Amino acid sequence: MSETPPVAAAAGNMAVRRARPRHPLQVQWTVIHALFVRNLSAQFGKLRGGLAWAFVEPLLQVLFFTMIYYMRGRQELSNIPIPMMVITGVIPFILFRQITNASSKAFRQADALFNYRLVQPIDPILAHAMHHTVFFIFTLTSFLVFAHIIHFYFEQVLILELVMNISLLILFSLGFGLNFTVLVTMFPEAKRVIPFAVRPLFFVSGIFFTAESISSEYRHYLLWNPLLHVTEITRSCFYYSYPSHGDLGYVAICAAISLTFGMTVFHLNRRRLLQE
């Protein structure tokens, strides 16, 4: 062994690599992708329970509401089998809930990485949204395929309309996620309040009922809620005979408002967010 310190030898071997100038969007994509892979590996590595929960939670909801409807002697509602109705309701809702509630947590957990100037405040939030979008695709697909196997057939798949609908849902949720991240940074108590504010939406977003089954007297009140529109459209993507009350245009407007507001608030407060 020579007396050369290992560090000097290592420095000699080190390939000199000047980073070529990259487009800012390319940089951002690299960052988001890195964070995304980190999140995935964390979930697959240590938190295997978290991975299972992504399937168990919707499964419990489906079983619970199916049981209730079957006990009352109903096997379908507005031309859609009960299990399929709950699947198409609860899985998009979980996506919404994850992005709105947990964005601020994703932001906090990544704060050490803001030490590297390539990492922008919004990146961990986008990576988080991407993570749950992937989970959404996996859960929805596997539930639908499984339902199909046990003879709960769906009639069609309007894939473009579905993609459009879910994309708008993600943008809508993202706007709230950004707002809530700023809110939680300014008022840490908000962390406890926000889940309570989001929870009631579960009961009015058509997860265990259809808009058609509500009397028309009250229906138009419920239809102010864009999440109900999302649920309705999701169902009509799989059942052509489903009497949908969903309006994609309304969802688009809500998504645009939510996202514009969220991004504005986030951008105006970006320095304060980094100041901790």
Place this chain on the structure above:
Amino acid sequence: MIQIAHLTKSYELDDGRRHIVFKDASVTIPPDVNVAILGDNGAGKSTLLRLLAGVDQPDSGRIKTKKTLSWPVTLRGGFLGSMTGRENCWVVFSVHGYSHKEISEKLALVKEISGIGDYFNEPVKNYSSGMRVRLGFALCMAFDYDYFLLDEITSVGDAAFRETCKSWLLAQNQRHNIILVSHQMSTVRQFCQIALIVKDRKIFLEEDIEKAVAPYADE
């Protein structure tokens, strides 16, 4: 050469007032020298480092340079406690756009330079502050920056670590420079040729390192 022109930076405090760190501060750092940043506690040394690194933005004014500057290597080090040293380094390389093959080479290099052995595969929250700094420094060294920004890290490193830093600087044959915040004047004298003195919301350049450290020598 790094030009700092009319730099103004303030922070909003929790009680709503503004704390002004720099006001219209201008200074030019000459090329190819190692720079110390000196000043009293709270004078804005770390803030200056963060501004140089581009992880914080000035209220007004500009920092102009054609050189590349590292991120600030600090005691806390930009690590996520729940992840292992290896995973943390993976994220940093990955964020900077390195390919899989390059990353695995560099991870081996970081493990070797840091000298933390099997702790490389332990969560960072289990590290001592010395190990954290070793990892942070080793990680930064795996990049090819012109200037490395070091914040107080020599104060926790043991003699072996300081020897590592020194041999690395010599091995680089002045290809790289450092900008160092330190309260240990012996370290400053050993590594730096000039000093920036942060005082009264301004930044002054002192070309004579002995003169610069004199007021702080007692600490």
